[in-house]
Amino acid sequence: MSSAAAMEAESATERLTLVEGVREGLHTEMECDDRVMVLGEDVGKNGGVFRATEGLIEEFGEERVVDTPLAESGIVGSAIGLALSGLRPVAEMQFMGFMYPAFDQLVSHAARLRSRSHGQYTCPMVVRAPYGGGIRAPEHHSESKEAFFVHEPGLKVVVPSTPADAKGLLTAAIRDPDPVVFLEPKLIYRAFREEVPQKSYEVSLGEAAVRREGSDISVFTWGAMTRPTLIAADNLADEHGVDCEVVDLRTLSPLDAGTVVASFEKTGRAAVVHEAPKTAGVGAEIATTIQEEALCYQEAPIKRIAGFDAPMPLHALEDYYLPQAVRIQDGILETVEF
Amino acid sequence: MSAQDDADYQHSTGAAQSGDEPIRVLDDDGTLLSSAEPPALSEAELLGMYADIKLARHFDQRTISLQRQGRIATYAPMTGQEGSQVATSHALDDEDWLFPTYRDHAAKYVHGADLAALLKTLRGYREGYSVPADVNLMPEYIPIATQVPQAMGMAWGQMLQGNDDTAVLCHLGDGATSEGDFHEGLNFAGVFDVPAVFVCNNNQWAISVPRERQTASETIAEKAHAYGVEGVRVDGMDPLAVYAVTRAAIKKAKAPTDDERRPTLIESVQYRYGAHTTSDDPSVYRDEAESEAWRDRDPLDRLETYLYQTDVLDAEREAEIETRVEAEVAAAIETAETAETAPERMIEHVYEETPDRLQEQLDELNALREKYGDDAFAEVLG
Ligand SMILES: Cc1ncc(C[n+]2csc(CCOP(=O)(O)OP(=O)(O)O)c2C)c(N)n1
Numbered sequence: 001m002s003s004a005a006a007m008e009a010e011s012a013t014e015r016l017t018l019v020e021g022v023r024e025g026l027h028t029e030m031e032c033d034d035r036v037m038v039l040g041e042d043v044g045k046n047g048g049v050f051r052a053t054e055g056l057i058e059e060f061g062e063e064r065v066v067d068t069p070l071a072e073s074g075i076v077g078s079a080i081g082l083a084l085s086g087l088r089p090v091a092e093m094q095f096m097g098f099m100y101p102a103f104d105q106l107v108s109h110a111a112r113l114r115s116r117s118h119g120q121y122t123c124p125m126v127v128r129a130p131y132g133g134g135i136r137a138p139e140h141h142s143e144s145k146e147a148f149f150v151h152e153p154g155l156k157v158v159v160p161s162t163p164a165d166a167k168g169l170l171t172a173a174i175r176d177p178d179p180v181v182f183l184e185p186k187l188i189y190r191a192f193r194e195e196v197p198q199k200s201y202e203v204s205l206g207e208a209a210v211r212r213e214g215s216d217i218s219v220f221t222w223g224a225m226t227r228p229t230l231i232a233a234d235n236l237a238d239e240h241g242v243d244c245e246v247v248d249l250r251t252l253s254p255l256d257a258g259t260v261v262a263s264f265e266k267t268g269r270a271a272v273v274h275e276a277p278k279t280a281g282v283g284a285e286i287a288t289t290i291q292e293e294a295l296c297y298q299e300a301p302i303k304r305i306a307g308f309d310a311p312m313p314l315h316a317l318e319d320y321y322l323p324q325a326v327r328i329q330d331g332i333l334e335t336v337e338f
Numbered sequence: 339m340s341a342q343d344d345a346d347y348q349h350s351t352g353a354a355q356s357g358d359e360p361i362r363v364l365d366d367d368g369t370l371l372s373s374a375e376p377p378a379l380s381e382a383e384l385l386g387m388y389a390d391i392k393l394a395r396h397f398d399q400r401t402i403s404l405q406r407q408g409r410i411a412t413y414a415p416m417t418g419q420e421g422s423q424v425a426t427s428h429a430l431d432d433e434d435w436l437f438p439t440y441r442d443h444a445a446k447y448v449h450g451a452d453l454a455a456l457l458k459t460l461r462g463y464r465e466g467y468s469v470p471a472d473v474n475l476m477p478e479y480i481p482i483a484t485q486v487p488q489a490m491g492m493a494w495g496q497m498l499q500g501n502d503d504t505a506v507l508c509h510l511g512d513g514a515t516s517e518g519d520f521h522e523g524l525n526f527a528g529v530f531d532v533p534a535v536f537v538c539n540n541n542q543w544a545i546s547v548p549r550e551r552q553t554a555s556e557t558i559a560e561k562a563h564a565y566g567v568e569g570v571r572v573d574g575m576d577p578l579a580v581y582a583v584t585r586a587a588i589k590k591a592k593a594p595t596d597d598e599r600r601p602t603l604i605e606s607v608q609y610r611y612g613a614h615t616t617s618d619d620p621s622v623y624r625d626e627a628e629s630e631a632w633r634d635r636d637p638l639d640r641l642e643t644y645l646y647q648t649d650v651l652d653a654e655r656e657a658e659i660e661t662r663v664e665a666e667v668a669a670a671i672e673t674a675e676t677a678e679t680a681p682e683r684m685i686e687h688v689y690e691e692t693p694d695r696l697q698e699q700l701d702e703l704n705a706l707r708e709k710y711g712d713d714a715f716a717e718v719l720g
Contacts, residue, residue, distance in 0.1 A: 045623045046546035069516035069552050070482055070544050098481055101517060134718045136411040136462070138440065140480045191719055224718070231720040278699065308703075309696045313684045315411050316462030319715050320681040320703060326714045327706055 009199070016196040019189040021163035022052045022128070025170030026090060028200040030060050033088060036174060039066040040075055040092030049094055050130055050189060076102035076127060080110050083125040088174060096131035096183065097140035103148070110179040111154030123179045126170070132224050132275055133322055134187035136315040143312060144276040149181045150253045150285070156180040156205055157253040161188065161226040164196045165250060168203030176205060185224035208256035210263065214245035217269040217336050220260060220286050222249040225273045225323060232328035242336050252282050260286060261293045268299040271332050275322050278306035300338035305331040358557050360571040360607045363578040366635045368643025377582040381650050385659070387428050387577060388645055391638050393663040394420035394444035397453070400667050401443075401460065405616045409675065410460040414441040418611035419541055421577040421637020423509075424448055426537050426606075429584035430507055435474040435496075437489040437508040441539070442478065445509060449475050453666065457674035464683065466674075474504075483514040486523030486536065493527070493534035493591075493601075505533040505591040507584070513544025515561060516552050527601040528566035533591035535584065536567075536603045539574065541610040546623035562603035574608030575637045578644070608632075681707070 016024060030036045038053055038060075044067035047054030057065040068075050072093060079089035093099045099106075106127065113123045133142035149157045158173055158180055160166040166184070173180040211226060212233055221229045226248045233244035247263055249256060264270050270290055272283035283304040290302060305323045313321055363374045370376060379387070398417045404410045416423065419441065427448035430436065436449045443456055450473035458466030459478075467477035479485040489508030496504040514520050515538060527534050538558050542549050555561060562569030568590075572583040587602035594600050609632035613620050620629075645651035685692055685700050707715070 041544075042546045044546075047622070049545065049617070067547050067551060070513035070547065071516040071518065073518050074516070100481070101519070138412050138480055139464075187718065227719050279695070308684060308699050309693070310685045310688045314459065314462040314464050316679050317681055317684050318462075319718065321684060322718045324715050324718060325720055326710045327703075330706060330709075 012198045013195040014198055015193040016163045017190045017193050018163045018166045019050055019052050021166030021196055025167040029171050029174045032200055036088045037064040038090050039068050041070055041094050043092050072102035073105055076105040079125050080123055083123050090126045093129035095141050096129040097143035099129055107152045111152045122177055124177050126173045126180045126182050128182045130186040131183045132185045132187055133312055133318045146183055146252055147281050150282055158251050159183045159223040161223050161248050163194050165203050167196055168201050172202040172205050187224040206251045206254045206256055208250055208259040209248045211248050212246040214243040216243045217332055218245045218263040218267045219271045220247050221273040225275055228325045229273045229328055231325045235329055257289050264290050264294050265297045268297050269335050271303040271335055273305045273323055273328055275307045277309045278304055279309045281306055300335045303331045303335045360573040361579050361583055362573040362576050364576045364640050364644055368640035377578055384650050387424055388641055389659045390424040390448050391420050395638055396663050397667050412615050412617050413460055414615045415612040416441050418609045420444045422574040422580045422606045422608050425577040425580035426584045429581050429588055433504045435492055435506040437476050437485040438478050439509050440478045440480050442509050453670035454673035457670055458677050461674055463679050483517035483519040486520050490523045490527045490532055490534055493532035494530050497532055505588050507535045509537050512540040512549050512552055515558055524565040524567055531600050533600045535587040535591055538605050540605050541608050545614045559605040568602045571605045574606030575635045577637050577641050580606055
């Protein structure tokens with residue numbers, strides 16, 4: 001290849017949705033590293049119920065793209081064993097609401113193999129799961145319980161909010177030496193497209209992204225809530241002259257406390273937006289981190305704009321459950337006008 | 339079709355009732371097998387079963403169409419499986435408990451669920467899960483196999499409290515037999531010898547994964563033996579056979595003889611004709627010819643033929659049942675579509691008494707609704 005052609009290949013992009021970004025992340029990493037394998041319910045022939053693994057079985061074969069029996073504990077437990085044997089398993093949980101049978105394997109074992117064995121054994125694996133509400137799904141299909149996993153030391157928890165991040169973060173997750181829970185906001189699986197590099201690349205775990213610079217208030221969010229938060233920020237700028245800084249955390253564990261605190265020190269005010277229930281959600285962790293590290297900068301109470309402390313309703317009411325632009329706007333205004 | 343099931347049917351044409359071969363009463367055309375004894379059902383009971391299967395099929399078609407029109411959300415169709423669902427519920431006594439899955443619309447209806455309520459759930463109203471006070475029915479289970487240990491526990495509780503008239507019937511799919519909960523539930527059932535009947539609706543597929551990728555064992559029924567539970571295979575598209583087998587299992591659960599144990603696992607061998615749910619496209623993973631082959635054993639056609647042959651049914655009665663069934667489904671749709679809901683429902687019944695903090699969350703929401711109107715909440719992504 002001429003150097004010009006090589007440079008072009010290096011910089012080539014394609015317009016992808018978030019779910020296609022996930023697929024591209026799996027695809028490029030399976031090409032780069034033949035230890036990487038994908039396993040789960042319906043991931044092979046069917047290409048996953050959301051088509052995140054579509055085409056992989058044709059390209060990489062049934063040994064690397066495996067339709068397993070319907071058993072989450074079996075899938076995650078066997079992935080731990082596969083990782084121990086030297087492979088790099090990426091397990092798909094069909095929906096986050098169905099991860100609970102695998103919870104014991106994740107928190108009792110994947111999370112602490114390294115510490116239990118004093119560093120002798122490690123568990124480099126990824127568990128992917130579509131999560132969150134807003135797509136009129138049946139009961140249990142709209143769960144947003146990231147806090148369960150954030151609470152477990154030894155696990156990393158990642159939530160992309162853009163197609164390019166989905167690919168780069170997933171690549172980093174697969175290469176990470178520790179177990180990563182990779183939560184995919186299914187509300188935005190296909191909501192928009194963006195240019196995504198065709199080459200393989202990483203977006204580092206543990207680094208938040210400032211999506212919008214601002215001086216009046218820092219708004220922290222992730223996943224599907226990033227978009228309504230940005231809409232609210234635009235509305236507040238237009239209608240109230242309020243200048244929001246919007247920070248997309250991208251990794252919930254480990255939390256990028258540096259970016260959170262630096263942003264807060266600049267604005268002196270904060271709101272957190274998440275769709276998970278308010279009580280003991282990740283918003284509580286962010287608010288407390290700010291209190292501990294930047295209390296002297298604080299000019300107003302920190303506001304949590306969150307889901308209700310009630311089970312996710314069936315779809316007729318889910319739009320009331322999820323934070324909407326108006327709810328986000330009002331919450332932010334209350335803080336700014338304190 | 340899997341080699342195993344093909345073999346099952348080849349072997350079973352002579353009313354086979356032994357070994358791994360599924361028990362049958364009717365042949366593929368609906369004629370009574372010469373070696374088989376029809377279950378002791380009155381004409382009225384037979385007609386009732388027939389009408390319920392007809393209703394189930396009509397309901398299924400109407401509901402799929404409502405989903406296509408965006409009037410309800412995701413739906414799990416049951417065509418091909420209604421015969422088994424209707425027959426197992428007909429085999430229950432009123433006081434027996436039913437633990438259904440998301441596909442058991444007909445089983446629920448026959449045991450006393452309101453048709454309009456089923457549709458309300460599909461329209462996204464949790465209220466639809468509630469049942470009349472005298473109906474012993476759990477809301478449908480969506481997480482796979484989780485109902486199995488719970489049904490076992492309910493049966494155990496009935497037994498401990500001396501309710502000898504009450505048995506528990508628990509539905510599950512073939513995929514569910516891979517989950518730990520299935521094995522834990524069955525193991526407990528065997529150890530505590532509880533009055534429970536587990537019906538595995540082996541429709542050959544768990545979404546895209548075929549039965550033979552779910553388990554390497556020859557049959558699902560044989561798994562029962564490892565737990566000291568009786569295992570039976572039945573032709574799940576023969577409503578009379580399913581009725582007979584389930585009725586016997588329920589009776590045994592309540593009053594076993596000295597050499598019998600209470601619990602039974604029934605493998606009801608059947609086929610899902612359509613998609614897993616309305617969000618699924620079966621052409622990606624299976625061959626249409628397979629589905630066609632199973633349609634030759636259709637449960638509705640077979641029972642209909644049998645009832646005509648035995649003069650229980652005639653054209654006039656059939657037309658009358660059809661009209662009645664269509665009117666009942668239409669009325670249920672009307673009721674479900676005129677139902678209303680409100681955000682208050684989200685926090686009702688989360689606890690017996692709503693905590694103040696939760697009430698405050700709702701109050702905040704209602705203040706915003708006043709201020710911006712409900713349209714502002716219609717879409718999350720703007
Ligand atoms: C614990 C759990 N994991 C995954 C799912 C997603 N899921 C829904 S139905 C289904 C297949 C179930 O197959 P089977 O048990 O054979 O029942 P069928 O749908 O064929 O009636 C899967 C994987 C779920 N509902 N629960």
